[in-house]
Amino acid sequence: MGNEDRRCAADRRSFLNRLTLGLGALVGAAMSIPPLAYVLSPLVGRPPRKWRDVGMLEQFPIGETRLVQFQDSTSTAWAGATAKTGAWLRRTGEDEFIAFSVNCRHLGCPVRWVNDAKLFMCPCHGGVYYEDGEVAAGPPPEALARYPVRVVDGKIEIETSPIPLTTSDFA
Amino acid sequence: MNFVKRILVWLDDRSGFSDVVLPMLRHVVPDDARWWYVFGSATLCAFAVQLISGIALATTYVPGGDAAYESLLYITNEAPLGNLLRGMHYYGATAMVVLAIIHMTQVFLHAAYKYPRELNWMSGVVLLFVVLGMSFTGQLLRWDANGVWSVTVAAEMAGRAPLVGPAIAHGILGGETVGGSTLTRFFAIHVFVLPGLILAGVGLHLWLVLRHGISEMPKVDEPVDPQTYKEEYEARLAKTGVPFWPIAAWRDAVFSVAVMALIVGCAIIFGPPALGTSPNPSDINANPMPDWYFWWYFAILSMLPPELETYVILGLPVVGLLGLIVIPMLSNQGARAPSRRPWAVGTVVFSFTALVVLTIYGYRKPWSPDFGVKPLPKEIIASDDPGIMHGAALVHQKGCLYCHEIDGYGGHRGPELSDIGQRLTQADLIIRINNGGYNMPSFAASLNAQELADMVAFLQTRRFSPSPESRLETDQATPSSP
Numbered sequence: 215m216g217n218e219d220r221r222c223a224a225d226r227r228s229f230l231n232r233l234t235l236g237l238g239a240l241v242g243a244a245m246s247i248p249p250l251a252y253v254l255s256p257l258v259g260r261p262p263r264k265w266r267d268v269g270m271l272e273q274f275p276i277g278e279t280r281l282v283q284f285q286d287s288t289s290t291a292w293a294g295a296t297a298k299t300g301a302w303l304r305r306t307g308e309d310e311f312i313a314f315s316v317n318c319r320h321l322g323c324p325v326r327w328v329n330d331a332k333l334f335m336c337p338c339h340g341g342v343y344y345e346d347g348e349v350a351a352g353p354p355p356e357a358l359a360r361y362p363v364r365v366v367d368g369k370i371e372i373e374t375s376p377i378p379l380t381t382s383d384f385a
Numbered sequence: 386m387n388f389v390k391r392i393l394v395w396l397d398d399r400s401g402f403s404d405v406v407l408p409m410l411r412h413v414v415p416d417d418a419r420w421w422y423v424f425g426s427a428t429l430c431a432f433a434v435q436l437i438s439g440i441a442l443a444t445t446y447v448p449g450g451d452a453a454y455e456s457l458l459y460i461t462n463e464a465p466l467g468n469l470l471r472g473m474h475y476y477g478a479t480a481m482v483v484l485a486i487i488h489m490t491q492v493f494l495h496a497a498y499k500y501p502r503e504l505n506w507m508s509g510v511v512l513l514f515v516v517l518g519m520s521f522t523g524q525l526l527r528w529d530a531n532g533v534w535s536v537t538v539a540a541e542m543a544g545r546a547p548l549v550g551p552a553i554a555h556g557i558l559g560g561e562t563v564g565g566s567t568l569t570r571f572f573a574i575h576v577f578v579l580p581g582l583i584l585a586g587v588g589l590h591l592w593l594v595l596r597h598g599i600s601e602m603p604k605v606d607e608p609v610d611p612q613t614y615k616e617e618y619e620a621r622l623a624k625t626g627v628p629f630w631p632i633a634a635w636r637d638a639v640f641s642v643a644v645m646a647l648i649v650g651c652a653i654i655f656g657p658p659a660l661g662t663s664p665n666p667s668d669i670n671a672n673p674m675p676d677w678y679f680w681w682y683f684a685i686l687s688m689l690p691p692e693l694e695t696y697v698i699l700g701l702p703v704v705g706l707l708g709l710i711v712i713p714m715l716s717n718q719g720a721r722a723p724s725r726r727p728w729a730v731g732t733v734v735f736s737f738t739a740l741v742v743l744t745i746y747g748y749r750k751p752w753s754p755d756f757g758v759k760p761l762p763k764e765i766i767a768s769d770d771p772g773i774m775h776g777a778a779l780v781h782q783k784g785c786l787y788c789h790e791i792d793g794y795g796g797h798r799g800p801e802l803s804d805i806g807q808r809l810t811q812a813d814l815i816i817r818i819n820n821g822g823y824n825m826p827s828f829a830a831s832l833n834a835q836e837l838a839d840m841v842a843f844l845q846t847r848r849f850s851p852s853p854e855s856r857l858e859t860d861q862a863t864p865s866s867p
Contacts, residue, residue: 253570256560257552283667290565294451296533297564300667316669321686322541323534324669326756331784332831337672338538339687340752340788340798342826350826353691376561377537379544379554 261288265364265371274305274370279327279345281316287374301361301372302327302334313361313372314347319380320354334358356380413626414633415601421495422599424488426637427644431484432583434477434648435519438470439576446526448572450565453528454663461657472652478520480648482678485513490733493712496721497600500611503713505593510709512586514702515579517678522575524676526568529661533563534673536571537666545695563666598622599629603721611718672753680747681740687752754787755796765792768846776843779836783828791847799825804849814841 266284274280279302286299302314302325314334316324323338333350334343342351347358359378364371397403445464447456460467489509492498498506521539525532536558544554559566598618601607607617627633658676662668675683682701689697723730760781766774780786780802786795789802809817818837821827832840 254556256558256566257555260561281667281669286562286564288560288562288564288566290450292449292451293565294449295454295663295665296450296567298665298667299562300669316667317537317541320541322537323673324671326669328784328787330782330831331828333784333826335754335756335784335787337753337756340754340824344826345830350821351824353687353689353694355691376555377540377558377563379551380541 260376263287264374265366266374267369268301268303268372269370271309271365271368271370274303274311276305276307279304279329281327282313282372284372284374299374300324303363303370303372309365311363311365311370312347313363315359315361315375315378317359317378318354319349319356319358319378320352321380322377325358354380409595410630410634411628412595412598413622414599414629415622416625416627416632417602418599418633420636420640421491421602422633423637423640424484424491427640428481428484428488429587430641430644431477431481431648432587434473434645435481436580438474438477439580441470442474443576448526448569450528450568450664453526453568454660457527457529457660461660468656469649469652471657472655473648474523475657476648476651476655478523479678480644481516482520484644485509485516489513490737494723494729494733495600495603496609496726496729497603498713498717499609499719499721500614500717501597502593502600503717505590505597506713507710508586508590508593510706512583512590513709514706515582515586519575519579519583520676520678522571522579525571526575527658527660528568528664530664530668530671531661531673533664533666534671535675536563536567538673542698545698599633600721603723605720605722605725608720609718674750677744677748681743682747683750684743684747687750688746749797751797753796754784754798756787758786758795761786761791761794765794766843768843770842772839773843773846775836776839776841779832779840780843783831783840785840788825802844802847804847806845806847807849809844811841811845814844 264285264287268282268284281300282303283298283300285297290297300316302316304312304314306312314325318325318336318338318341320336320339320341323336323341325334325336325341325343327333328335332345334347336342336352336354340352341349341354343354343358344350347360349355349357359375361375362373364373442460445456445460445467447453457471461471462468492506492509521535525536525539540554540557543557544550546553555561557567557570558564559570601618601621662671674680685697685701686694720726758781761777766777768774768777780789780791785802788796788798789800790797791802795802805814815837817825818832818840819827819829828837
């Protein structure tokens with residue numbers, strides 16, 4: 215084999231090398247990108263918020279704070295009990311309500327309302343909130359999140375919301 | 386040659402078993418590689434338990450938000466051997482975590498990560514973190530209230546990451562809230578992704594063991610010199626080495642049998658972890674707790690100053706992973722004997738002490754309010770005064786006892802109040818209750834003047850009162866006046 219033939223063979227091998235690697239990358243991308251996009255799809259687009267009926271006006275005496283349960287907006291057919299969510303609902307006036315998220319702003323654990331002490335308390339790391347949701351003690355960096363509430367024809371409705379995430383200061 | 390033998394010979398010839406696998410099994414290992422070296426194979430044995438019991442459980446477990454809990458109830462209470470299998474899967478996971486840590490500690494103490502086995506160590510570190518990932522995702526598949534709230538906590542922690550935090554959090558949840566897509570995600574990760582990574586990692590790890598050989602027991606007069614190590618190692622093996630199969634392997638087999646006996650024994654005697662209440666995110670009576678191997682981390686997060694919390698949540702796993710991976714890069718030659726590496730021994734002692742103390746703390750969780758505390762009984766109140774009795778009732782009603790202990794009743798988040806009457810004056814008590822203090826809320830809005838007066842009156846009665854025995858001892862020890 216002459217020098218020219220050897221050079222041609224080397225060029226051919228180099229070309230085939232790149233061709234095979236390129237086609238392999240193409241096949242890899244074709245099989246990976248759709249599944250990856252599928253897995254990441256929950257990050258794109260937000261489900262529409264929905265107003266959920268949580269009870270009649272007369273069920274909530276003024277000044278009392280009660281736990282209400284309702285379906286969230288992203289529920290799938292197989293979600294079962296996990297489609298439920300809760301809020302601490304307080305009637306503050308004739309037609310006025312405040313709905314606090316049950317998620318502690320520290321790490322999301324479920325806060326409890328201690329009526330005699332007028333405090334929300336978290337069992338996980340001891341976060342405490344005052345009646346208005348402001349932080350009273352412990353590690354929570356922010357006040358309890360609130361859900362939008364409205365009264366329609368004597369029915370109280372809460373608008374579904376995402377789990378409140380406490381993002382970092384440098385986010 | 387009978388028919389069966391001919392088939393076996395044919396299979397051996399075509400598969401190359403005798404040519405490829407047997408030399409691997411009979412590779413020469415140091416003759417002093419004895420009981421110290423059984424932890425790696427035992428970890429692999431525990432992983433095999435997880436694979437086999439996991440496949441069996443997956444034939445019945447339904448990874449749907451609406452049916453997972455019920456299918457677990459069925460597996461636990463009705464399915465033949467279901468309770469045993471769940472127990473084996475749980476204690477197999479525990480064994481895997483414990484054995485991986487012991488194996489890693491032994492490798493670290495013997496400096497077996499030094500030249501030429503740096504990559505063995507690094508692949509092992511990655512495997513340890515994947516195993517911890519398996520444990521965490523497995524806990525979530527126990528789709529009870531604890532599982533649901535653990536996912537929420539994981540999403541909240543991820544949400545603290547800069548810029549991409551919310552995206553990661555929603556990726557974990559499979560949406561903006563816990564729902565049907567959450568469990569299926571964790572199921573896929575637990576059953577396909579992480580076991581796949583472990584199998585690949587174990588393959589690499591074992592290949593590296595074959596490539597570089599099993600390290601010898603460290604000796605003071607045999608420091609690692611990359612220039613000469615391989616020749617010296619080969620020379621020593623040629624002189625004193627023994628075939629792994631069966632001279633060394635029998636110890637692995639014996640220890641793996643002991644591990645299996647422990648896993649099955651625990652599964653039979655203690656059973657699987659009890660399922661909590663159903664996975665209802667609106668059930669606020671849940672008290673989320675990770676499985677025991679994460680209690681130390683749970684404790685750290687609970688005791689940190691809030692301003693450091695985000696850095697630790699995000700930084701500790703990354704620093705832990707990178708810190709362990711770079712160990713061979715910091716020192717891949719020199720002494721291997723623990724007696725010549727006091728810092729290494731000190732690091733292990735400190736790490737294990739911290740791990741044990743934090744784990745105990747995580748179990749006791751003194752930072753958590755005690756919502757189940759009972760009202761103070763009469764013998765503790767020790768007064769018939771109506772105001773004082775009312776004050777004693779109020780410290781329970783107003784939640785003081787959730788965080789403060791009085792004579793054995795109450796939580797431990799705040800200071801004990803058993804002798805608060807000696808430490809604070811009436812005025813101090815009023816100011817503290819009204820205004821609150823460090824980590825204590827103000828009660829000014831939830832106590833009227835009479836309630837405050839009664840509560841303070843009760844707290845002023847809380848004074849140190851020695852038991853009759855100790856009083857007698859004190860009297861005897863005090864010299865009488867001349």
